[in-house]
Amino acid sequence: MIDIPSKFPFFVLFFLHLFSLPFPVNSQSINQEETILLKLKQQWNNPPSISSWNTSKYCNWTGVTCTDNSITGLTLSNINITDKIPPFICDLENLTHINLSFNYIPGEFPKAFYNCSKLQTLDLSQNYFVGPIPADISRLSTTLQSLNLQANNFSGDIPASLGNLPYLKQLFLTQNQFNATFARDIGNLSNLEELGIANNSFLPWEIPKEFSKLKKLRYLFMANTNLIGEIPIEIGELFDLERLDLSRNTLTGEIPDSLFLLKNLTYFSLYENELSGEIPKNIETMKLVEIDLSVNELIGTIPEGFGKCQHLMYFQLFSNRLSGEIPASIGQIPSLIGTRLFKNNLSGILPPEFGLHSMLEEFEVNENQFTGNLPESLCARGVLVGLVAFSNQLTGGLPKSFENCSSLSAVQLYNSRFLGEVPVGFWSLKNLSVVIISDNAFYGELPKRLSMSLLQLEISNNRFSGRIPSTISSLLVFKASNNLFAGEIPQVLGSEGGLLTVLDLSNNRLSGAIPPEIWGLNLAWLNLSSNKFTGRIPVGLDNSVYDKSFLNNKGLCGRNLRSNCISKPQLLPMILVPSGAILLAVFLALFAFKCHQRRMHGGDLSSYKLTYFQKVDFTxxxxxxxxxxxxxxxxxxxxxxxxxxxxxxxxxxxxxxKYAYTTRLTEKIDVYSFGVVLLELVIGREAKKGDEHTCLAEWAWRMFQEGNVIDSALDEDVKKPCFLDEMRLVFRLGLMCTGTRPQVGLPWKLYCKFFSLAL
Structure with missing residues (x-):
């Protein structure tokens, strides 16, 4: 038995008291960290988001993480930092995590982080950093596990020294401006699990075979990085790979069979490359959630094995040269949400179970050779949003179930062989916004009320009949040409609040007057031709902009149509007013001519025009x-x-x-001479003195054709504001009479038209 001294309880109490006392060293460390934080706040101009940084306990401050009362993490994402990172940030000696993402930090990569010896995570994404990544970036902490520099403006090379960070698990360099080479040394990062370098403009390069050493790699994002060549079969040896994105490159050759043996693969995209050959038939990627092999040159059939991927949600093979039928098992996948197989050479019937077993939202099979009917079950779960099946050989009508498909937003079935009546309830679906079913054989009438959400309705080249409903005024686009519509255009079409920008009702049986309210619409396109409209074209539409919008309507009249709109009561003043004006102008011209004759003197000033038909030896x-x-x-x-x-x-x-070149006129005044006199009157020059090289008539015409203002040609001695309108009128008439092909006399209708417009 051990004999314990009687004074033992005293020593125990003494040591307990000793350890309960605060040590000066710890107190000093706390004060230093607080001072550094406040200095950081001041350096960054006191962002409002860290206003809590004051004299209270700093471990409770916004964005600050402490371990054992020491700062180990700064999470200052999206707090509007606009200044550079100060060099003293790593005076916080115990920092392991720094997140400064989503700010406006400028400058080059901050080498101050080299002094954070315990750093494990560094996130500088979504900032304004520029320049190259330093070649000595391996001077960062050897304990660094995650480096995120994506969405900045870094440029140049990916330095080889990044391969010297042995514990790095995550490397994100996506969406920068790297424009040189990519270091193959990245293949030395044996612990790397996630690599993102997408959306950079590297020099053309091939996928390094060294990547096969990245055995722990789970995510590989290399989209839009200027990759060329074939996909190495070694990529199929990365058995832990879950997400692989090599889209938007220029990869060629065939898809390695080994890629479809990666049993952990959930996301796989080879979208927009130049891959050829067939899709591998042996599909073992049972965990696949999304596959996108679109926009390539793939041929052959769709593998039946995709039907075994029971977790598949998005199935995208569009814009290839695939042929054959869609395997029936694809329509039975219980998780399928989106199917996009358009722009191929697929044929046969559409599997009837599409939409029956899954929450199908998007179904796009346009521009193929499918036959038969649309699957009745497409909207069986009530979540179908988009149906795009145009340019096929599909027949039959719209599924009856579409009457209750309230989720449906867009339907594009044009250029096919559909027929029959559209289910009445379809037109009033609450989310329906786009319907394009032109070039089919649908018939029936449009209901009086259309969906309030509908913005674009295109039903041209069908057999719809009846009246145009007034509710089309709420549309942006309404194209209904080549149908059997009759009756009048609704008067409310152009009422206040009308949204129509495109209206095509050509080649129907519409009649009556065109509502003048249409003028109030902001129409970019209007076609009402080949109908039975009558009356006058609305004033605002009777111009050259719409000169082809009203053709082949025999009862219409307007300025740009053969049928004018002059009524009999208007005819008499239309004749008398111009006639009187012409007689007055002739009288004034004759009077001026007599005065002109009296003041002229001298010899024959006639000019001569010589036409040379061959070479002669005289002058x-x-x-x-x-x-x-x-x-x-x-x-x-x-x-x-x-x-x-x-x-x-x-x-x-x-x-x-030729009277244009003479100041003497015979007593018989022809139209040309009359025009010369009129020009002399208002211009104040003699007939042969237009300018140095041309006669008066030619000079006046040149002035007019070059777009010069008429007023600048008028005689300054008589050009007064009260006479300007009359002088302009005489000038225009003079131009008409001295045209390049003068006739003995202008037609009476032309005089009437001229004076009716001028007066």
Whole structure:
């Protein structure tokens, strides 16, 4: 038996008291950490999100994690940090976790983190970092397990030194601007479980075979990284792989059989590459949730083995060259949500059990060669949102069950062979927003009330009949050409709040007047041609913008149609007013001409126009000197012909009367001469003095065709504001009379039209 001294209880109490006393070292450490945090807050301009950082216990501050009263973690995500990371951040000696994601931190990679010797997790994602990753990044803590730099602006190479972080499990470099090479040394990270480098513009590169050493890899994201070449069969040796994304690259060759033997694979995407050959038939990926092999050059049939993937939710093989039928087992998968098989050469009937066993939401099989009917059970679970099956050989009508498919939002069945009446309840489905069923053989009438959610309705090239319902005013797009609709366009179509931007009712049997309210719509497209409309085109639509919108409506009249809208009571003033104006203009022109004759003096200022038909050996002076009455050969209404003698030959020269080049007019004033006089009156120049090279008429026409303002050509001496309208009118009439092909007289209708518009 051990003899315990009687003073033992005293020593026990003494030591208990001693250990209960605070030590000065711990107190100093606490003060230092608090000081560093407050200094950080000040460095980052006191973000409101960390306003709790004050003199209270710092382990309770926002974003601060403590272990044994020492700071081990900073989670300061999305707190609006806009300044650089200060070098003293690693004075917090026990930091193991730093998360500064979703901020606005600028600058290059902060080498200050090299001093965080215990760091295990560093998340700098979603910031504004730039420049290359430092070549000596391996100076980060050797205990680092997770490095997240995604969604920044890092560029250059992926440094080989990253392969010297032996305990790294997660490496995320996705969505940066890396534009050089990718280090194969990453294959040395034997503990790596997740690698994300997607959405970077590396130089063209192949998947390194060294990746086969990453035996613990579970996630591999390499989408949109400029990969080329074939997929190494060694990737099929990564047995722990759960998610594999190699989409949006330029991979070629066939899909390795080994990839479909990865029993832990849940997500698999080879979307948008240049892969060829058949899909491997041996499917052992029973845990597969989503597969996307779309936009490649795959051929052959869809493997029956996909039907064994009972967890499959999204099945996407669109835009390939697959043929044959869809295996019936695909329609029996209990977890299937989305099926996208469009743009292939698939044929046969659609498995009738689609939608019966699963919560099917999306069914897209357009642009194939399917026949038969749509599966009646597509909306059996009441969750179908989108049905896209256009451009097939499908027949029959819409499934009757669609009347109760309240989830349905978009239906596109155009360019097929569907027929029959559309179930009445279909039109009023509460979530229905897009219906495109053109180019089929549907018939029947549209109901008076359409779904309030419906925005786009395209039913052209069918056999719908009856009246157009007034509720189409709530649509954005309504295309119903080539049907059998009759009656009038609803008056409320253009009422306030109307949303229509596209309206096509061409080739129907619609009649009556076109509602003027249509003008109030913001229409980007309007076609009402080939109907039986009558009356006048609404004023706002009677212009060149809609010049082809009303063709082949014999009862319509308008400015751009052959049928004008002049009624008999309007005809008399339409004739009398222009006629009186013309007579007045002629009288003024004659009066001005007489005054013009009296003030002109001098010799014959006639100009001559010579047309050379062959090379001659005499000059214009030789010709002008021989234009005398002694050499006259003949004369007529359009000019005189003279004999011109030279030393070697003789030639006949015709002197043409063209009043645009003369200031003398015969008493017989033709239309051209009348126009010249009008131009002289308002321009204030003589007929042959348009400018240095042209006559007056040519000069005036050139001014007009070049888009110059008429007012700039008018005579400054008489151009007064009170006369401007009249002077512009005379100028325009002068242009009409001096056109490039003047006639003996302008048609009376043209005068009437001109003056009716001008007055």
């Amino acid at each position: 214009i002076s030789n010709i002008l000197s021989n234009l005398t009455e002694n050499n006259l050969i003949g004369s007529g209404g359009s000019g005189k012909v003279y004999r011109v003698e030279t030393n070697r030959s003789s030639v006949a020269v015709k002197k043409i009367f």
